[in-house]
Amino acid sequence: MPDTPPPLAPVELGAYFSLMEVAGLLRHAVEQQLREEGDLSYVQFQLLARLALDSPSGSERMTDLADGVVYSRSGLTYQAGLLEKAGLVERAPSPDDERSVTVMVTAAGRALIERVLPGHVEVVRHQLFAPLSEAGTRALGELLSPVREHMRAAPPRSAGARRRRR
């Protein structure tokens, strides 16, 4: 008989459910804004934002781009295809590794992100940060950041094959 783990303590349950509900509602709110103002899904926004805002060169390899955003390779190919069709990114074979594809934001992609960002920020501010103090905001970030690192480093035990990198 496999022994049953102790149930989650009420504090844990509360934190877990709050986290999931907050993230769910926030994602839903943000998704609407992105759809209305930029005709983008949240996933597309994430990919685009990562390229336009996070990446110095404005480009990344497909595989690196996927991390934490999309959970299958075909899903990324699909989304990249949509973004490319919309003229927001371009794909080209990587110079160093002929197997890889480099994805690059176009000027139109940058413009779209900039058009969409103010409304996005407003939604996040109103929905997520309004009830938090500045100290609370900082505390939240400081609590979640190690969790994020932990989850990135420790894929679920069932993470079939292709999940390591870096």
Place this chain on the structure above:
Amino acid sequence: MPDTPPPLAPVELGAYFSLMEVAGLLRHAVEQQLREEGDLSYVQFQLLARLALDSPSGSERMTDLADGVVYSRSGLTYQAGLLEKAGLVERAPSPDDERSVTVMVTAAGRALIERVLPGHVEVVRHQLFAPLSEAGTRALGELLSPVREHMRAAPPRSAGARRRRR
């Protein structure tokens, strides 16, 4: 020219992105576990768990059941239909209001939740709580709980019509 809101401060951005990524990865991990051990989607698990664990009578009106889990009425009908087909819930017209439908967990539904819960708890513990201290866990819950209330009370301005209740 509509004036642009100030951009999010780095602390805010960090908290926002961490929150979304943590919730996304956690949901993905948990979804796998539920699929493997109970053939349930996360939404189905939420609905079932709400009935089996949260509701004293094991039953709720459709509309109340939906809150925070599903964002359209047809979506709930669809999920409730799946759960009913699987014998996990039963639907019956509400006694007091003939328009309403009462959804009730069956014994099989309760059994499934109990079968699936230990693994679920393990995933949440390993993925979310492992890197947090007890104080950190409590702090996280205390930070997110008011946000949750805030978001429940203040639907996104564009929340077309049918979103109030209680």
Place this chain on the structure above:
DNA sequence: TATTGTTATACTCTATAACTATA
């Protein structure tokens, strides 16, 4: 052999609108 990415395909889920029935 392992890795990168694409394709085909099947499936799940979601949302909109039109509809029925009750309050």
Place this chain on the structure above:
DNA sequence: TATAGTTATAGAGTATAACAATA
């Protein structure tokens, strides 16, 4: 008239497996 729920339908997104090409 407004609310509760269902249905039909269409569209978006996801995952699996088979595949080609490069390392």
